[in-house]
Structure formats: structure tokens, C-alpha cells
Amino acid sequence: MSDRLLDARLVVDRGVFRLDVPLRVAPGEVVALLGPNGAGKTTALRALAGLHPLTDGHVTLDDVDLDRPATGGWVPTERRSIGVVFQDYLLFPHLSALDNVAFGPRQHGVERRAARATARDWLGRVGLDAQAQRRPRQLSGGQAQRVALARALAVAPSLLLLDEPLAALDARTRLDTRAELHRHLSAHAGATVLVTHDPLDALALADRLVIVEGGRVVQEGDGPSVTARPRTDYVARLVGLNLYRGHADGHGVRVSPELTLTVADRLDGEAFVAFRPAAVALHPARPEGSPRNTWAGTVAGVQRHGDNVRVQLDGPIGVAADVTPAAAAQLRLIPGQRVWVAVKATETHAYPATG
Amino acid sequence: MPAALLIPAGLGLLFIVLPLAGLLIRAPWTTLPQRLTEPGALTALRLSVQTATLATALCLLLGVPLAWVLARVEFPGRRLVRALVTVPLVLPPVVGGVALLLVFGRRGLLGGWLDSTFGVTLPFTTTGVVLAEAFVAMPFLVIAVEGALRAADHRFEEAAATLGASRWTTFTHVTLPLVAPGLAAGAVLCWARALGEFGATITFAGNYPGRTQTMPLAVYLALETDLESAIVLSLVLLVVSVGILVALRDRWMTTA
Amino acid sequence: MSARAVGRMSARAVGQVNTPAVGRMGAPAVGRMGAPTVGRMGAPTVGRMGAPAVGQMNARSRRTAVAVLVAAGLAVTGCGAGDGRATGSGGDGRVTGPVTVFAAASLTESFTRIGKDFEAANPGSRVTLNVAGSSALANQITQGAPADVFASAAPTNMTTVIEAGAADGTPSVFARNQLVIAVPRGNPKAVAGLADLTGPGVKVALCASQVPCGSAARTALDAAGVALTPVTLERDVKGALAKVKLGEVDAALVYRTDTRAASADVTGVEFPESARAVNDYPIVALKDAPNPDGARAFVAYVSSAPAQAVLAEAGFQAP
Numbered sequence: 034m035s036d037r038l039l040d041a042r043l044v045v046d047r048g049v050f051r052l053d054v055p056l057r058v059a060p061g062e063v064v065a066l067l068g069p070n071g072a073g074k075t076t077a078l079r080a081l082a083g084l085h086p087l088t089d090g091h092v093t094l095d096d097v098d099l100d101r102p103a104t105g106g107w108v109p110t111e112r113r114s115i116g117v118v119f120q121d122y123l124l125f126p127h128l129s130a131l132d133n134v135a136f137g138p139r140q141h142g143v144e145r146r147a148a149r150a151t152a153r154d155w156l157g158r159v160g161l162d163a164q165a166q167r168r169p170r171q172l173s174g175g176q177a178q179r180v181a182l183a184r185a186l187a188v189a190p191s192l193l194l195l196d197e198p199l200a201a202l203d204a205r206t207r208l209d210t211r212a213e214l215h216r217h218l219s220a221h222a223g224a225t226v227l228v229t230h231d232p233l234d235a236l237a238l239a240d241r242l243v244i245v246e247g248g249r250v251v252q253e254g255d256g257p258s259v260t261a262r263p264r265t266d267y268v269a270r271l272v273g274l275n276l277y278r279g280h281a282d283g284h285g286v287r288v289s290p291e292l293t294l295t296v297a298d299r300l301d302g303e304a305f306v307a308f309r310p311a312a313v314a315l316h317p318a319r320p321e322g323s324p325r326n327t328w329a330g331t332v333a334g335v336q337r338h339g340d341n342v343r344v345q346l347d348g349p350i351g352v353a354a355d356v357t358p359a360a361a362a363q364l365r366l367i368p369g370q371r372v373w374v375a376v377k378a379t380e381t382h383a384y385p386a387t388g
Numbered sequence: 389m390p391a392a393l394l395i396p397a398g399l400g401l402l403f404i405v406l407p408l409a410g411l412l413i414r415a416p417w418t419t420l421p422q423r424l425t426e427p428g429a430l431t432a433l434r435l436s437v438q439t440a441t442l443a444t445a446l447c448l449l450l451g452v453p454l455a456w457v458l459a460r461v462e463f464p465g466r467r468l469v470r471a472l473v474t475v476p477l478v479l480p481p482v483v484g485g486v487a488l489l490l491v492f493g494r495r496g497l498l499g500g501w502l503d504s505t506f507g508v509t510l511p512f513t514t515t516g517v518v519l520a521e522a523f524v525a526m527p528f529l530v531i532a533v534e535g536a537l538r539a540a541d542h543r544f545e546e547a548a549a550t551l552g553a554s555r556w557t558t559f560t561h562v563t564l565p566l567v568a569p570g571l572a573a574g575a576v577l578c579w580a581r582a583l584g585e586f587g588a589t590i591t592f593a594g595n596y597p598g599r600t601q602t603m604p605l606a607v608y609l610a611l612e613t614d615l616e617s618a619i620v621l622s623l624v625l626l627v628v629s630v631g632i633l634v635a636l637r638d639r640w641m642t643t644a
Numbered sequence: 645m646s647a648r649a650v651g652r653m654s655a656r657a658v659g660q661v662n663t664p665a666v667g668r669m670g671a672p673a674v675g676r677m678g679a680p681t682v683g684r685m686g687a688p689t690v691g692r693m694g695a696p697a698v699g700q701m702n703a704r705s706r707r708t709a710v711a712v713l714v715a716a717g718l719a720v721t722g723c724g725a726g727d728g729r730a731t732g733s734g735g736d737g738r739v740t741g742p743v744t745v746f747a748a749a750s751l752t753e754s755f756t757r758i759g760k761d762f763e764a765a766n767p768g769s770r771v772t773l774n775v776a777g778s779s780a781l782a783n784q785i786t787q788g789a790p791a792d793v794f795a796s797a798a799p800t801n802m803t804t805v806i807e808a809g810a811a812d813g814t815p816s817v818f819a820r821n822q823l824v825i826a827v828p829r830g831n832p833k834a835v836a837g838l839a840d841l842t843g844p845g846v847k848v849a850l851c852a853s854q855v856p857c858g859s860a861a862r863t864a865l866d867a868a869g870v871a872l873t874p875v876t877l878e879r880d881v882k883g884a885l886a887k888v889k890l891g892e893v894d895a896a897l898v899y900r901t902d903t904r905a906a907s908a909d910v911t912g913v914e915f916p917e918s919a920r921a922v923n924d925y926p927i928v929a930l931k932d933a934p935n936p937d938g939a940r941a942f943v944a945y946v947s948s949a950p951a952q953a954v955l956a957e958a959g960f961q962a963p
Contacts, residue, residue: 084546110549123547127565140552188552495891511892512875594876595852608879612779612854
């Protein structure tokens with residue numbers, strides 16, 4: 034088996050917007066395309082499915098060109114070995130859950146009774162034996178999601194595509210379904226591409242994350258490396274870190290004309306500095322002693338964040354700080370209030386911006 | 389509930405129901421059974437129901453694909469085509485009948501060729517009645533189905549494609565079931581319009597009992613000499629059509 | 645035959661009433677033939693003259709019988725002799741004001757010209773024509789439409805008006821229309837008579853028997869002993885004619901006036917049996933006429949030589 038079942042470079046021009054995303058997925062691997070709304074994730078997924086033609090680049094699955102504008106290579110959607118779970122599932126409303134799942138096998142030439150047997154088997158695997166005869170509108174959101182998954186997997190696709198598979202679910206169902214989905218994705222022998230804007234879904238379900246912003250890949254890697262070393266504000270926000278880019282010179286990284294952060298790591302050239310909001314301390318007056326980085330900031334916003342209070346601050350750099358409610362009360366944090374911001378060098382993480 | 393809506397609604401209903409009541413009141417109830425069993429009336433009724441049904445089938449066969457093209461295919465002049473489809477709605481049916489003669493008549497654009505090649509003549513035949521009715525009724529079907537297709541989520545068709553369904557299978561197994569209620573509504577309208585068709589039929593297919601004399605033609609001619617007879621025939625047409633429409637509607641409502 | 649049908653038939657006969665008398669006396673004599681003359685011939689004969697018998701008589705005796713029938717009807721409805729005379733003298737005195745004439749559709753062109761001539765002969769008068777199908781006009785009149793004169797293409801509809809008591813005096817027949825065989829211009833199938841219409845591959849349109857041209861056609865065909873199966877029974881004479889114009893049928897039985905009006909497309913072939921199925925056009929002044937003098941004057945004028953010339957030109961025969 035090749036180490037890259039799916040090899041693609043997805044180039045789609047849509048007016049001023051241009052998507053250009055290289056993508057390689059190994060058998061059994063789950064890759065999440067993660068990005069904000071409008072980043073081009075869904076376009077990428079549609080291009081893989083053949084629902085949107087490429088402008089340039091290629092989609093090669095199992096060494097067969099499904100789409101390659103340069104040579105005119107094109108395999109229509111219905112002849113691609115794919116399975117798609119749509120965001121709102123798109124279960125056929127006039128068919129029972131069983132017939133929805135049996136639809137794919139039937140189209141692949143399986144005789145009716147065998148197709149139903151396959152469908153029954155898949156419904157069993159997603160725990161919906163009892164709901165086989167129900168129409169989609171008689172299913173709960175979580176059940177519909179599982180039927181959609183079973184329908185997509187019932188044709189044993191080489192490439193499984195999932196578009197925001199959990200977005201339509203409420204928080205509680207989401208938790209359960211996410212765990213179950215993870216189990217099925219792990220068991221899937223083919224390649225899986227998952228599109229989501231939810232970092233938790235991506236981290237929980239995917240082996241590898243491809244971060245897409247404005248049609249481009251801005252970062253790529255496994256969960257821990259992406260969360261530890263975000264390279265864009267978007268990723269930093271996703272993983273809940275303060276992130277700055279600047280020029281490093283030994284232990285100092287100049288992140289704004291007025292502010293150079295002292296960091297624990299030693300490096301030179303273009304660099305990122307990241308630290309957690311909980312690592313930020315706030316003081317009514319300029320603190321003396323150990324903290325190496327201090328500056329004056331102005332409170333821009335205050336909101337509850339879990340058990341703590343998250344404070345947004347303006348200043349030479351914008352920064353988020355998590356403080357205890359007691360500290361917040363003591364500091365009388367209201368918008369416009371001036372405070373001193375302190376971050377220990379040992380709490381920061383600096384890494385090169387290139388490579 | 390606002391009176392501003394209820395009052396005109398009530399008036400609207402009265403406006404439709406009163407003429408109906410007029411027919412019922414003037415009906416010669418004592419001689420009704422005798423008139424009903426007159427062979428001419430039943431012949432015309434049977435012919436009407438048969439031709440309206442065949443015309444509806446023809447409209448489905450041609451109109452559904454046409455509606456699909458209008459709803460799903462982008463092509464230059466689509467608005468013009470859509471406008472053309474509605475022409476039979478605004479054309480006086482008699483003119484429609486003349487237009488059909490100019491095409492399918494003995495000296496028509498296609499009629500002469502049909503006759504010399506296949507020996508098929510359409511005017512003055514039951515087939516001609518079906519054609520005339522279909523011509524007039526087709527817009528009702530096309531408009532209803534096109535609306536349903538536009539309202540239907542075309543991503544279901546994409547979903548079908550990802551499951552390996554060909555375009556045709558997608559159309560028959562996904563698209564058509566999705567628009568079934570609109571299709572049914574269109575077919576009912578189409579059938580009702582075909583059943584009441586008069587002008588195009590008498591112009592294109594003529595009037596001959598048992599062959600081309602449908603109920604509306606029989607009513608019209610009865611009106612020339614015998615008002616009561618015309619009322620009886622109208623009542624029969626009314627009862628049969630309302631009966632069928634209600635029956636079908638109930639079935640569709642329960643399965644939809 | 646039901647009692648109702650008999651009633652209808654005798655009603656149709658009513659219109660043919662005056663024809664024989666007029667025929668014998670000549671058109672200008674119409675006015676002189678008042679109700680008293682008819683009345684003398686009246687009632688005694690009526691009982692014997694059932695409608696079915698009418699068809700079995702020869703043309704002349706049938707007309708006489710019909711005249712009798714009408715006279716009886718008039719006696720019953722009580723139309724006076726004086727009214728008939730008044731109409732006769734109407735040609736002398738000048739009339740003014742609007743005269744509203746309800747005329748059968750087939751009279752449109754002729755009556756437009758006759759109306760103009762009448763206005764010229766009667767300065768200050770103005771003729772308004774309302775043309776429609778005779779049965780529609782008859783209904784309008786019985787429903788109280790303000791009309792002065794009713795000129796019908798069918799005696800049946802005149803009867804409707806008489807039975808409703810809306811006629812003022814005796815209807816008189818001012819024109820007759822006769823059937824011809826309308827064939828496409830040039831007569832490609834060389835149709836010379838009714839017998840030629842039964843040939844193989846000859847498609848014929850007739851009017852439905854419910855309308856006058858249809859019953860006339862049936863009478864003519866029966867008289868000729870021709871068994872003809874038409875491809876269509878049209879709702880009116882124009883429908884039958886249109887089928888010929890469009891080339892959908894090879895022939896149709898229509899009125900001579902219709903072929904005259906459509907001479908660009910169709911040719912009318914005369915046939916002898918048409919004399920057995922002549923359609924009479926009765927005219928009458930109406931009882932509730934807003935302009936009674938104008939009404940009588942117009943009715944009289946229609947029988948005058950100039951008006952008859954206009955009608956003859958359109959293809960009508962003099963009564």
C-alpha cells in the first residue's frame with residue numbers, strides 16, 4: 034500500500050478568491066482541514082468529491098487521476114470511490130434509514146437483498162438496528178449523523194470526506210458522537226479528510242491538522258506540534274495562546290517598536306513568541322523583582338472564561354490574561370482601567386518563524 | 389383574525405360557490421335519473437375522463453423533463469423559453485386549436501408529413517382531443533413542477549452522486565420523489581384543466597359523439613337548445629371531477 | 645319524440661310563418677299582411693297540424709301549414725292587427741332618434757350598410773347595431789335588454805321572444821339563406837352535389853344538429869337520400885367554414901352568405917336539395933321598444949327594395 038493513497042493539489046479560482054491547497058493522505062490516516070469560515074475548506078472538499086472542478090492542480094486517488102485539468106483527466110463524482118458525510122447529512126427524506134444506507138451499495142451494483150443486508154450491518158455498527166425503518170425526520174440529530182456516516186461507509190470508499198460532521202449537533206450529543214465517530218474513523222482503512230472549524234473536533238478526530246486560511250495552508254502537523262507552536266493568530270486563538278511575531282536577537286524578541294520580550298529560548302531572526310493567558314499577571318502598580326517582562330496596558334474587555342476571568346488588554350501589544358475572580362475584583366477591572374502587565378520569561382515559548 | 393382578510397375571503401368563497409348553487413337549484417331533479425342514463429351523456433363523460441387522463445400522462449412525459457431543464461439547466465434564453473411555456477395559458481384556446489391545426493392539420497407543418505409517412509391524421513380523432521387538451525394543460529404542470537424543483541434542495545442530488553448514482557438514477561430515485569407533492573399538484577391541475585377544455589378541442593379535433601365530443605362540447609351544444617340538459621351534463625362533470633380530485637388529494641395527503 | 649321536442653319543432657316553424665304569404669305577394673307587400681289575414685286561417689287547422697306532419701308535406705303546403713301555426717300562436721299571444729298595419733305605414737313618415745337593432749351575427753355586414761342607408765333616409769335617426777348569436781340575442785331581449793328591433797337568423801329564437809311576449813306584432817321574414825357546399829377555392833375534389841360528399845377520402849364538416857345550419861343540413865341530406873358521416877359536427881357555421889378554409893375538410897354545408905364572405909378561400913357549390921332546407925330570417929319590432937316608431941320604420945325599411953338589394957348582394961335570397 035502506498036504511503037499516500039490521496040495525492041492532491043487543489044487549485045480552484047472563484048473570482049477574487051483562489052484556493053491552493055496541497056494535500057496528501059495515507060491509508061488509514063485522518064486529516065483535518067481546519068480553518069475559519071470562508072477559508073475554502075468546503076470548496077476543497079467539494080473539489081475532492083468532484084462536485085466542483087479544479088482550475089489547476091490534481092486529485093489522484095489510488096494512482097488514478099480523478100481530476101487533472103492540465104491533461105483533461107476527469108472522473109465524475111458518481112464513479113469516484115468516495116463517501117461523503119454532509120454537514121446537514123442530506124439523508125433522502127423519502128427513504129427509510131435502511132434504504133438510505135442501502136442506496137450506495139445498490140448503485141454499486143449490489144443486488145437489493147445483499148445491499149439491505151450490508152445496510153443492516155452498518156446500522157448495527159452505528160447502534161441503530163432499532164431505527165432501521167424510520168424516516169430521516171423521525172431520527173434525532175445524533176441518529177441522523179450516524180445514519181449519514183453509515184451511508185457513506187457502506188460503499189467502502191477509498192476516500193471518506195466529512196464536512197463539519199458534528200456542527201449540527203447540540204453540545205451534549207456532540208460529545209458522545211465525537212467519541213463514536215473517532216472509533217469509526219480509526220477503523221476506516223481508506224483515507225479520511227475532515228473539514229471543520231472546531232479545533233476540538235480536529236484534535237479529537239484527526240491524526241494530522243492542515244490549517245487553511247484565505248485559501249492557503251498556513252500550518253500543518255500533528256495536534257501537539259500545532260498547539261504548541263501556532264504560526265498564525267487564528268491558530269493561536271484556536272489553541273488559546275497569546276502569539277506574537279518579531280525579530281529575535283538572542284534572548285530578546287522585538288514584538289513591537291516599544292516592546293522587546295525576554296524569552297527563555299535562545300534564537301535569532303524572525304521568530305514567534307507564545308504564552309498562555311494564565312501566565313499573564315496583572316498589577317495595580319509597576320511590579321518590582323523577578324518578572325522580566327512588564328508593560329502598561331489598558332483594560333479593553335472582561336468576560337468569564339471557565340472558572341476564571343479573561344481580560345483583554347490594549348497596549349504596545351494586545352494580550353489576553355486569565356485571572357481569578359478574586360484578583361479581578363481586587364483590581365477593579367473595568368474597561369479603560371490602566372494596569373501593569375507582567376509575563377515571566379520562563380512562561381514564554383519562542384520558535385523560528387521560518388521552516 | 390382580521391376582518392380585513394375574513395370579509396374578502398368570505399366574499400371570494402361566495403363568488404365561487406354561488407354559481408355552483410345556481411346550477412344545483414336550477415337542476416331538473418325529477419327528470420335527472422332519466423337524463424343521466426341517456427347514452428350520449430355517459431359516452432361524453434367517459435371520453436372526457438379518458439382523454440383528460442391521457443393528456444395528463446402526455447404532459448407528465450413531456451412536461452416534467454421540460455420543467456427539469458428550466459429549473460436546473462443554465463442556458464441562454466431560458467427566460468424566453470419559460471415565457472413561451474406559459475403561452476397556452478394566455479392564448480385563447482380557440483386560437484390554440486387553430487395553431488395546432490396549422491402544425492398537425494392536414495396541410496400543417498408536420499401534419500402532411502405524418503399523413504404521408506405514417507398515415508397518421510390527428511384532427512377529428514380522439515388522439516387529437518388528447519393533443520388539444522395537453523397543449524392547453526401543459527403549462528399548469530410545468531409551472532408547478534418547476535417550482536417544486538426550484539424549491540427542492542439540489543444537494544440531495546449531489547449526495548446521490550457521491551453514492552454512485554448516475555444522473556438518470558438520481559433523477560428517478562431522488563429528484564422525482566423529492567418533488568412528488570409538487571408533481572401531484574401539477575398533475576391534478578393539469579387533469580382538471582384538460583377535463584374542462586373546450587375551445588382548442590372543438591377547433592382542433594372537432595365535435596363528433598363518441599370520438600371527439602367531450603363533456604364540455606356536449607354541454608355547449610345542449611345549451612343551444614335545452615338549458616336543463618346542459619345543466620345536468622355540467623353537474624355530472626362537476627360531480628365526477630370533484631370526486632376524483634378529492635379522492636386523489638386524500639391519498640396524496642396521507643402518503644406525503 | 646317527447647312533448648318537449650315537439651314544442652321545439654313547432655317553435656322553429658313559427659319563423660317560417662310569413663314566408664309563403666310574402667313569397668306570393670312580393671316583398672313590399674309585407675306590411676299589408678296583417679294579423680287579421682292570418683287570423684282567419686288560424687285556429688281550426690292547428691289541432692290537426694302536429695309538428696311531425698310538417699316534414700312530410702311538400703314545401704308549399706308546409707309553409708302554408710306553418711303560417712297557420714304561427715297565426716294561432718299570435719292569436720293566443722294577442723298581437724293586434726293594428727300593430728302590423730302600423731309597421732306597414734312606417735316607410736312614409738320620417739323617424740328620428742336612436743334605433744337599437746339586435747341582429748344575428750350573419751347580418752353584420754348587410755345590416756351595417758342598411759343601417760347607414762336608413763339613417764340617410766331618415767335624417768336625425770341613428771341606428772345602433774348589437775350583433776351576436778341569435779340565441780344569445782333572444783336571451784338578452786327576454787331578460788329585458790332595451791332593444792327596438794330583433795332580426796334573427798333562426799325562427800326558433802324568434803319564438804323565444806314571441807313566447808316571452810316581447811314582440812310587437814307579427815314577425816316577418818325579410819331574407820332567406822340557403823345551404824351550399826363550401827369547398828376549398830378551385831374545388832380540388834370536383835364536388836358537384838351532395839352525392840359526391842360520400843366518396844372515399846372525402847372529409848365533410850357539418851354543423852351540429854342543435855344549431856340551425858346543422859338541422860338544415862340534415863333536412864337537405866335526408867331530402868337527397870344521402871347518408872353522410874361527417875368527421876365533425878361544428879358548433880356553428882363559422883366553425884364548419886373555418887375547417888374548409890384551413891383545408892382540414894374537403895367540404896362543409898354552410899350558408900351561401902358565408903361562402904360569399906369567404907370567397908377568397910372557399911367556393912360555394914349550389915345543390916338542388918338546398919331548396920328543401922331554407923333558413924328564414926324573421927324580423928320584428930319589440931313591444932318595449934324605446935323608440936317604437938323607429939322600430940316599425942326600420943322593420944319596414946328592411947323589406948324595401950334598396951335594403952333587399954344589399955341583402956341579395958351578400959348572398960341572401962329574397963323571401
